[in-house]
Amino acid sequence: MSELIPTASSAKKPSNGASVSTVQVTARFKPQYKSHYKHWRPALLLLPFSVVFFFFQLAPMIWVFVNSFIYDESWSVEHYHEIFDSDFLLQSFGNSMSIAMWSSVVGLAIATVGVASLRRVDCKIRDWVVAFTNMASNFSGVPLAFAFVIILGFNGAITLLLKQWGWIDDFNLYSKTGLTFIYIYFQIPLAMLLLYPAFDALRDDWEEAAALLGANKWRYWLHIALPVLSPALLGTLIILIANAMGAYASAYALTTGNYNLVTIRIASLVSGDLFLEPNLAAALSVLLMIILGFVTAINQWLLKRSYHAKR
DSSP: OOOOOOOOOHHHTTSSSSSHHHHHHHTTTTOOOHHHHHHHHHHHHHHHHHHHHHHIIIHHHHHHHHHHHHHEEEOOOOHHHHHHHHHHHHHHHEEEHHHHHHHHHHEEEHHHHHHHHHHHHHHHHHHHHHHHHHHHHHSSSHHHHOOOOOHTTTOHHHHHHHHHHHHHSOOTTTHHHHHHHHHHHHHHHHHEEEEHHGGGGGOHHHHHHHTTOOHHHHHHHIIIIIHHHHHHHHHHHHHHHHHHOOHHHHHHHHHHTOOOHHHHHHHHHHHSSOOHHHHHHHHHHHHHHHHHHHHHHHHHHHHHOOOOHHH
């Protein structure tokens, strides 16, 4: 169907004997499907992503939530009672939270100093460091664990060197301390990538004005820079905690599942050699999702209050 555009001759003297008003009404007719297609075309382009998102994100979450309430083929909250009555399962949440907190705080501190220094270096060096940070943020899992075993294992290169110098007597990479070192390593690049845009909120003339008023570097950072950056810093800390809480591959590859973390417990209940309890694993996953969802909600609230977001 094509749009009808009346001419001057057709408006004055219709060729088919119809009245002028009939021709004008017909001329004003426009095909509607083209305009509807323009509105629906972006939605059609998002359809493949929506399908993948549903089957690989929403559907597993729904399955986990539903099966967490199934006990002996009947609806029950027995799995949740079992979790809160088990010191071993509660210990897994405690260990995961402890490692997540320590690695996030240390990683955030190192990343904050690194980004603050990065803003003051040459542009080429800054671009190179940002590119390296992007690459390092993806270096995790089994390759990261293998690299740490070679470097800091019982017979690792750095471990033997530090023992030779007398700096350490004994270092166990396969303990909580070793896991914390690995978590700190992959927390630092992520924190730097998240904090780098937030430092755009700091203006150079603020530091100059503070210096004119007699404030030194420490007072400038304490009273001006850190209060401005505090929502971004807290939001980054929360994201790092969530990232560490959900980490699995590096911890499992390093300890072969012998350290009690909540992600390792979930995996052992799903694919263990002795006991297979997928519904109990689903209940653990629901509790972990609740913790991560709460953390994400706090992060969104902090982002709305950040100075960088209000500019």
